[in-house]
Amino acid sequence: MKFGIVIFPGSNCERDCFHAIKNVLKQPVEYIWHADTALDDFTCIILPGGFSYGDYLRAGAIAHFAPIMENIKKFAEGGGYVLGICNGFQILTESGLLPGALQRNQNLKFICKNTKLRVENIKTPFTARYKEGQVITIPIAHMEGNYIADKETLAKLKKNEQIIFRYCNEKGEVDAASNPNGTLENIAGIANKRKNVLGMMPHPERVSEKVLGGEDGVHIFKSVLEKMLAG
Amino acid sequence: MFKAKIKVTLKKAILDPQGKAIEGALHALKYINAANVRIGKYIELTLKEKDEKAARQKIEEMSKKLLSNPVMEDFTFELEKIK
Numbered sequence: 117m118k119f120g121i122v123i124f125p126g127s128n129c130e131r132d133c134f135h136a137i138k139n140v141l142k143q144p145v146e147y148i149w150h151a152d153t154a155l156d157d158f159t160c161i162i163l164p165g166g167f168s169y170g171d172y173l174r175a176g177a178i179a180h181f182a183p184i185m186e187n188i189k190k191f192a193e194g195g196g197y198v199l200g201i202c203n204g205f206q207i208l209t210e211s212g213l214l215p216g217a218l219q220r221n222q223n224l225k226f227i228c229k230n231t232k233l234r235v236e237n238i239k240t241p242f243t244a245r246y247k248e249g250q251v252i253t254i255p256i257a258h259m260e261g262n263y264i265a266d267k268e269t270l271a272k273l274k275k276n277e278q279i280i281f282r283y284c285n286e287k288g289e290v291d292a293a294s295n296p297n298g299t300l301e302n303i304a305g306i307a308n309k310r311k312n313v314l315g316m317m318p319h320p321e322r323v324s325e326k327v328l329g330g331e332d333g334v335h336i337f338k339s340v341l342e343k344m345l346a347g
Numbered sequence: 348m349f350k351a352k353i354k355v356t357l358k359k360a361i362l363d364p365q366g367k368a369i370e371g372a373l374h375a376l377k378y379i380n381a382a383n384v385r386i387g388k389y390i391e392l393t394l395k396e397k398d399e400k401a402a403r404q405k406i407e408e409m410s411k412k413l414l415s416n417p418v419m420e421d422f423t424f425e426l427e428k429i430k
Contacts, residue, residue, distance in 0.1 A: 173388075174416055181413065210416065217418035219357075222364050264361060264419055298364075 117344050119145040120158035122188070124168035124179045129201065129321060133164050136324040141337055150182040159344045160197040161188055163204030165257070165319060175218065175260045176206030185211060197241055197340050198313045202258055205305070205315030214308055214315045215273065216265030221258070222298025228257040231296055231318060233304050234284040237277045240311040241343040245335040251288045252332035254318035256296060256304075261317040263299040263306075273306060281305035281316055349394045349402040353424040355415045356387035390414055393429065402426055 119137045121130050130147065137145040148155070150168075155161075169178035179185070185207075192198045192213050200208040208214040221227055230253050235246040246252065265273065273279050281304040283294045290302045305316030320333025357363050366384040373381040396402040406424050415422040 173414070177413060177416065209418070215418075217416050219361070219419055220364060222362070224364050224368060266418075298362075 117144070117159045118157060119143060119160050119162065120148045120155070121145065121162045121164055122148045122150060122184060123164075124150040124166070124182060124207075126168045126170055127164050127166035127203070129165035129203075129319065132319075132321040133162050133201070136321045136334065136337055137162075140324050140334060141341055143341060148184060150179070150184050153183050153187060155184070155187040155191055158191070158196070160199065160340050161191060163188075163198070163200040163207050164321075165202030165204060168203055168207065171203075171259075174206075174210065175203060176208075176210040179203075179207045180210040189213060192308075192313050195310065195312050197344070199242065199336070199340070200313075200315040201319055201321065202256075202261075202317055205317055206260060208313065208315040213313050214306055215269045216263055216300075216306070218260045218317075219262045219264055220260050221262050221296075226257075226259045227261070227296050228255070229296070230255045231304070232284050232286060232288075232294065233281040233318060234288050234290060236279050236282055237307075239277070240280060240307055240314065241340050242307070242311075242314045242336050243280060243339055244342065245339045249288060251284060251286065253323065253330055254320055254333050255322050256318050258297075258317055261297045261299060261304075263303045263317075265300060270300065276309050278307050278309060278311075279303055279305075280307050280314060281318070348429050349396055349399070350427045350429050351390075351392050351394060351402070351406045351424050352427075353390040353392070353406065353410055353414060353422055354387055355390065355410070355420050355422045356385055358419055358421055361419050399426065399428070 282302040323330035323333035365386040370384040
C-alpha cells in the first residue's frame with residue numbers, strides 16, 4: 117500500500133503533498149516522474165498543483181499526453197484512487213477522467229485565499245471522515261478554476277452525486293457572494309461516477325496540520341487511507 | 348506539404364471574460380460601436396502530407412485531441428498547399 121505523487125515539469129505542490137503523506141499520515145509515498153510509464157504497486161495517485169508545462173495551450177492540456185498518463189488512465193479505470201488537486205484537477209478534466217472543463221477565473225485574476233467549502237457528498241473514499249454538509253476551510257490558488265459543463269453533464273453530476281465540494285459562506289450557504297471565480301453552481305470539486313477519482317481546486321495539503329493554520333484538508337488523505345487499509 | 352492555419356475560439360455559449368474586458372477598454376477609447384469581442388487562439392503549422400484529404404483529416408484530429416478542448420472551444424482551419 118503506497119501513495120504516488122506525479123511530478124510534471126512545472127508542478128510545484130508535490131513536496132507539500134509528499135510532506136502531508138509522509139510526515140503527517142506517516143505512510144509510504146514516492147514521486148512518479150511524468151516521463152516514466154511504469155506505475156508499480158501504488159494504491160493512490162496524487163496529481164499535484166502547479167503549472168505543468170507552463171500551462172501552455174490550456175492548463176493541463178499537455179500534461180494529459182505525458183507518458184505516465186496512459187497508465188494513470190488505466191489505473192483510474194480499474195478503480196485505483198486518483199486525487200487531482202488544482203492543476204491536477206485541470207489535468208483530469210483534460211484527460212477525460214472527469215467531465216467538464218476549467219476555464220479562466222471570471223475576474224481574470226489569479227486568486228489565492230482561504231475559501232469555505234461545503235462537503236456535499238461523504239459517500240466517497242476521499243470524504244468519508246467529514247460530516248454531510250460540513251463547512252471546511254481550504255485555500256485556493258489558481259487562475260483557471262472556473263468550472264463549466266453543459267446542461268446534460270451537470271444533470272448527470274447531480275443525479276450521480278458527483279459534486280463533492282461547493283464554495284459557501286460561513287453558515288454553509290452556497291451563494292453567489294461565496295463564488296470566488298464564477299464557477300458553475302459554486303462547484304469546487306467533483307468525482308467520477310464511481311467516486312475513485314476526485315478533482316478539486318482547493319489545496320487540502322496546505323491545511324493538513326495545525327502549524328500550517330488548519331487541519332481541514334488532512335481528512336481527505338486520511339479518508340482515502342482508511343479506505344485503502346480496509347481494502 | 349501543407350500549411351494549416353487553425354483558429355480556436357470559445358464556444359458561443361461560454362462567457363469570455365477576456366473579451367468582455369477588452370470590449371470595456373475599447374469603449375473607454377470611445378469605440379462605442381464595438382461589441383461582441385471574443386478572444387481566441389491562432390495556430391500555424393506545416394504538415395508533410397501529399398494528399399489534401401489526409402491532411403484535412405490529420406488537422407481535424409489534432410485539433411480535437413490537443414489544440415482545442417471540445418468541452419469549451421470550437422475550431423476552424425484553412426489549408427494551403429505549399430512546396
